[in-house]
Amino acid sequence: MMTFxxxxxxxxxxxxxxxVIMAIMVAAVQMYGAHAMARHTENEAKEIMARExxxxxxxxxxxxxxxxxxxxIRINQSPWIILPIGLCIAFLLFYxxxxxxxxxxxxxxxxxxxxxxxxxxxxxxxxxxxxxxxVIFALLAxxxxxxxxxxxxxxxxxxxxxxxxxxxxxxxxxxxxLRKLIPLSAEQFAFNYxxxxxxxxxxxxxxLLERSFRLLGLFGAIVYAVAAVYIATIPLGLxxxxxxxxxxxxxxxxxxxxxxxxxxLSLYLLKRKITV
Amino acid sequence: xxxxxxxxxxTSVMVGLVIVFAFxxxxxxxxxxxxxxxxxxTLEGDPKAVANLSVWGTYRYSRDFNSRIGLDVxxxxxxxxxxxYEQTFEPWLSAKTVKNMFDGNLxxxxxxxxxxxxxxxxxxxxxxxxxxxxxxxxxxxSVLDKDTKQQxxxxxxxxxxxxxxxxxTDALQRAANGDIIVLSTHSVNVDAEETRHDKELVRLQIDTxxxxxxxxxxxxxxxxxxxxQLGLLRNTKVYNPMPYMLISAPMNxxxxxxxxxxxxxxxxxxxxVKAGTEIPTMFDVADDRLDYAYTDGSRIHLQxxxxxTGQPESEEILIDTSQWNAVSARxxxxxxxxxxxxxxxxxxxxxIAGVAIVDRKTGKVIYRAEVQADGTEQExxxxxxxxxxxxxxxx
Numbered sequence: 001m002m003t004f005x006x007x008x009x010x011x012x013x014x015x016x017x018x019x020v021i022m023a024i025m026v027a028a029v030q031m032y033g034a035h036a037m038a039r040h041t042e043n044e045a046k047e048i049m050a051r052e053x054x055x056x057x058x059x060x061x062x063x064x065x066x067x068x069x070x071x072x073i074r075i076n077q078s079p080w081i082i083l084p085i086g087l088c089i090a091f092l093l094f095y096x097x098x099x100x101x102x103x104x105x106x107x108x109x110x111x112x113x114x115x116x117x118x119x120x121x122x123x124x125x126x127x128x129x130x131x132x133x134x135v136i137f138a139l140l141a142x143x144x145x146x147x148x149x150x151x152x153x154x155x156x157x158x159x160x161x162x163x164x165x166x167x168x169x170x171x172x173x174x175x176x177x178l179r180k181l182i183p184l185s186a187e188q189f190a191f192n193y194x195x196x197x198x199x200x201x202x203x204x205x206x207x208l209l210e211r212s213f214r215l216l217g218l219f220g221a222i223v224y225a226v227a228a229v230y231i232a233t234i235p236l237g238l239x240x241x242x243x244x245x246x247x248x249x250x251x252x253x254x255x256x257x258x259x260x261x262x263x264x265l266s267l268y269l270l271k272r273k274i275t276v
Numbered sequence: 277x278x279x280x281x282x283x284x285x286x287t288s289v290m291v292g293l294v295i296v297f298a299f300x301x302x303x304x305x306x307x308x309x310x311x312x313x314x315x316x317x318t319l320e321g322d323p324k325a326v327a328n329l330s331v332w333g334t335y336r337y338s339r340d341f342n343s344r345i346g347l348d349v350x351x352x353x354x355x356x357x358x359x360x361y362e363q364t365f366e367p368w369l370s371a372k373t374v375k376n377m378f379d380g381n382l383x384x385x386x387x388x389x390x391x392x393x394x395x396x397x398x399x400x401x402x403x404x405x406x407x408x409x410x411x412x413x414x415x416x417x418s419v420l421d422k423d424t425k426q427q428x429x430x431x432x433x434x435x436x437x438x439x440x441x442x443x444x445t446d447a448l449q450r451a452a453n454g455d456i457i458v459l460s461t462h463s464v465n466v467d468a469e470e471t472r473h474d475k476e477l478v479r480l481q482i483d484t485x486x487x488x489x490x491x492x493x494x495x496x497x498x499x500x501x502x503x504x505q506l507g508l509l510r511n512t513k514v515y516n517p518m519p520y521m522l523i524s525a526p527m528n529x530x531x532x533x534x535x536x537x538x539x540x541x542x543x544x545x546x547x548x549v550k551a552g553t554e555i556p557t558m559f560d561v562a563d564d565r566l567d568y569a570y571t572d573g574s575r576i577h578l579q580x581x582x583x584x585t586g587q588p589e590s591e592e593i594l595i596d597t598s599q600w601n602a603v604s605a606r607x608x609x610x611x612x613x614x615x616x617x618x619x620x621x622x623x624x625x626x627x628i629a630g631v632a633i634v635d636r637k638t639g640k641v642i643y644r645a646e647v648q649a650d651g652t653e654q655e656x657x658x659x660x661x662x663x664x665x666x667x668x669x670x671x
Contacts (some may be wrong), residue, residue, distance in 0.1 A: 009284040016286055065339030074340065134290040141297035165310040166337035167354075182301070185357035189301070241387045244364040 003119035004127060011099070011131035018091060019135050023142045026084045033080020034150040037072045038157035045162060057161040068164040069154040074174035082177050088139055092132060096200060099128050100207045104276065112276040121270045129200065140182065147171055191252060198259035202228045205262040205269075212273035228258050308352065310337070312659035313650035316347045319630075321643035323349070329645075331631055332667040344666070347647060368513055369394075377401075377514055384420045384427065392416075394514040395448040395456075399423065402450065404458045406434075406443045413443045417456060419484050430487040432480075440465040446477070446508050448515050449538045455490060456482040457538060459521075461507050466499075474499050475506045477523065479541055493541060496534065498526040509533070509559050520583035522546075522561050533559075535566065535583035544586040548579075557606035565589065567615070567636075569607035574598040576605050578615055578636070593639040600644075601628055608668040614642060616668040627660035631668045643669070 044067070045060060054060050073081055103111040114124050148168055155163040173179050183189045206221035213220060235242075235251040242250075281288045316331060323329050330348040337343060346353030362371045368390035377396040378385055384401050388394075392405030403418040413434040420427045434443050442463040449457040458480045463473045476497035483490040498506050509522040523534040523543070533546045548568060554577070558569035566581040574597045580589040595617060597605040602619035609616040614633050621628040630646040649659040 005280075005284055005287070009287045012287045012290055019290075065336065068338035068341065071338050071340045134287070134294060137297050138290050138293035141293040141300065144297060144300040164338040165312075166341060167308060167310045167343075170337065170341050170343070185359070186302070187359055188357070191360075239387070243386070245360040248360045 003117060004123040007114075007117075007123050007127035008130055011127045012134060015095070015131055015135050018095070019138065022084075022088045022091065022139060026088065026139070026142060027146045029084040030081055030146055030150050031153060033073075033078055034069065034154040035157065036080065037069060037076075037078070038154045041067045041072055041154075041162070042158060057159070066162055066164050068166055068170075069151045070166060070171045070174040073171075077175060077177075081175060085143070085177070085181065092136060095132060096203055097207065099132065100204070100211065104211065109276055115274070115276065122267055125204070125267060125270055129204065132200070133197065144182070191248070194252065194259075195255055198255045198262070201259050201262045201266065205266045208266050208269040208274065212269045212275065228262070232258060308354065311352050312655070312662070313351065314345075314347055314647055314659055314663060315351045315650070316349050316631075316645045317648040318349070319644045319646055320641050321633075323643065325643050326633065326669055328670045331647075331665060331669060333629070333647075333663055333665040336662040336664075373514055381420060381422065381425075384418070388418070393445045393448045395450065395516075396514060397450060397517050400450055402448055402456055404445045404448050404456070406445045406460065408439070411439055412437045413441075415443075415445070415458060415460070415480065415482075417458075417482060417484070417487075419456065428484060428487070432482060432487070432489050434460070434462075434480075435489075435492055436462065436464075438465075442473075446511060447518075447521065449518060451481060452539060454484060456484055458482060459495065459508065472499070477507055477525075495536060495541065496523060496525045496543065501531070504531050510561065518561065520561060520564055520566075522559055522566060522583075535581075535586055537584070544583070546581050546583070546586040547588065548581070555606075558608060558610065560610040562610075562612075567607075567610035569610075569615070571604070571606050574602050574605050574619070576607050576617055578607055578610075578639075580636075590637075593634075593636070595634055595639055597630075600630060600646075602630065609671050610636065611671040612636070614671055616671050618665050618668045620665060622661060626657060629660065629663060629665045631665065633669055633671065645669075 045057070048054070048064060049057075049060055052063070054063070057066075060066070072078070103109060103114060115121065117124070148171075151168070151171060169184055172182050172184060180192065183192055202225060206225050209221040209224060210217040232251065232254055235247040235254065238247055238250075312335065314335075316329065330346050330353060332344060332346050334342050335345050344355060346355070358366055365371060365374045365385075369385075374382070374385070377394070378401070381401055384403070388403050389405050389407075392403055395402040395404075399422055401420040401422065403416075405416045407414055407416060409431075413436065414431045415434060416429075416431050418427065418429045436443075442461075444461045444463070445458060446461055447459040449459075451457050460478050460480060462476045462478050464476070466472045466474050474497065477495040479491075479493045479495050480489050481491040481493075482488070496506070500506050504524070506525045507523065509524050519538055521536045521538060523536050524531065525534060526532075527534070527545055533548055535544045535546055536542075537544075546566065554570035554572055556568070556570045557576075558567065560567040561583070564583045566583050567578070568581060569576055569578045571577070576595045576597065578593040578595070579591075581587065582589045593615075595605070595615075597617070597619035600619060601621055601624055603621045603623065605617060605619035607615050607617045614636050617632050617634060619628070619630045619632070628646060630644065632644040633642045634640065635642055647660065647663060647665070649656040651659070
């Protein structure tokens with residue numbers, strides 16, 4: 001067990017700098033976005049009040065309502081929020097390949113040392129699986145911590161009478177992209193992230209197939225991935241004689257089977273077939 | 277333990293952040309932080325006399341964010357995110373309706389369109405839906421015998437297949453002989469530009485054994501006017517047995533209301549006297565009785581009619597909510613013992629939003645409550661101003 005923790009620590013250590021950069025980037029860009037949005041809201045309010053000759057903010061509120069931070073990010077589908085998250089996702093997608101291929105580079109690759117560790121090779125696999133997952137959920141924690149701070153900062157830049165209080169779940173639901181990342185129901189959360197984890201396992205299987213059988217393995221990996229995606233999308237094509245919840249459960253079942261099968265295949269390849 | 281944390285501190289920090297995420301995600305407060313401190317406060321009567329002491333309304337949090345919220349004596353109730361099961365049937369059928377009416381026969385709902393119409397009684401489930409297929413207007417019918425579990429699915433063709441005209445399923449009932457009665461709106465185009473339509477409400481009686489239309493009758497026909505629609509009032513998705521239905525249609529040059537006897541097809545005008553200034557707010561049909569209410573500002577006028585004769589069953593009851601400083605009021609529900617009403621005054625210094633249950637015979641208040649807010653005077657006024665009642669107390 002200690003071997004696993006050591007390997008996990010090693011993998012997480014390799015991700016620390018990218019994590020810190022991503023966390024700072026998300027926080028900084030979104031805080032700047034909150035600043036820009038507040039200025040936009042204030043200017044817009046001034047314009048409307050001047051155009052319609054309104055004397056007080058209360059009149060503005062009665063006629064048009066007051067724009068909360070959630071309102072402005074919803075209307076603009078704020079790139080200040082979407083862009084940094086998108087960059088993090090792009091990096092992590094790249095890293096899911098890099099986490100394996102980095103260790104195969106060079107004449108005396110790091111992977112050969114890893115494979116000689118006197119413990120089950122499963123630990124290598126799970127360390128490489130859990131490290132990016134830890135970083136993903138840690139980044140979600142950063143996002144959940146930053147969102148209310150952004151909201152407070154936005155409000156602090158506005159005059160008292162223009163500040164609006166509202167439940168923070170509206171802030172998440174204001175941007176569909178954010179709502180997909182942080183679904184407001186636990187069931188949807190388990191569904192989305194279960195699919196994501198299964199996809200990572202399939203991707204790792206593809207990488208290990210390629211590493212085990214090289215060019216033939218690459219071909220096998222492509223066929224495997226296409227077959228997995230095809231089978232997973234079968235429930236989506238079922239007609240309206242299937243209820244939506246049945247399709248969703250079938251999809252969850254198929255994805256669990258694909259995930260389990262891919263996990264078994266990955267561990268088998270790592271134990272029996274992988275070559276450095 | 278501490279040595280392990282020190283040794284693997286980076287992983288420990290990450291695990292810590294994941295725990296923070298889990299805490300932030302599941303903690304209560306995402307839904308309620310920023311909520312106004314609104315609640316329902318009893319002003320008259322015994323709360324135990326009320327079946328469900330909660331009301332629903334909308335709260336305007338900000339410029340674009342209106343949320344449906346519930347209120348009870350403890351504060352705000354937020355609607356939960358629908359589960360995958362609930363998402364399957366809602367919004368066209370609530371999970372509660374599905375449980376009450378289709379429990380044990382859920383398969384009957386398979387493949388049914390959400391714009392179709394359903395019927396449920398002790399013995400039968402039925403479904404009817406109008407579709408335009410291959411240049412023909414067809415009525416798709418499904419019938420399930422609850423005892424034998426035998427289901428029959430078939431299509432019949434509407435009498436008029438002109439593609440410039442339209443058909444729409446309005447209501448579904450069962451005749452005493454087991455036939456299905458479908459009330460459909462037939463919209464007939466009367467000019468080349470397709471801007472004006474004559475409407476007729478058509479009764480189609482369908483023999484489920486022969487899987488064919490056994491009779492077609494026009495219930496009522498006329499031309500619609502602005503904001504006046506010919507047809508059934510109080511359409512629903514799922515019908516229970518209804519001996520009478522309510523129809524709005526032109527009557528001797530003026531618009532009025534008719535009762536329609538489902539079994540016989542008899543149409544009787546209802547003697548609702550209209551002054552022209554009133555705003556009808558409630559048409560509650562239960563068996564052979566219509567509970568009708570209109571408002572002329574703060575006063576609610578309530579009256580019951582016998583749908584068999586179309587004549588009033590009782591004297592008009594007047595509830596003047598100006599006694600509670602309201603300027604607008606409406607009745608929202610009725611049962612054999614009481615009416616449920618809503619009253620409001622948004623312009624008052626402390627805006628008023630109240631609900632009451634009144635005795636249907638005497639008009640006396642059985643229970644009354646108002647929405648109240650806590651906080652500073654400004655916070656209270658703002659919270660009350662942004663809240664609009666939608667439902668009254670359930671009966």
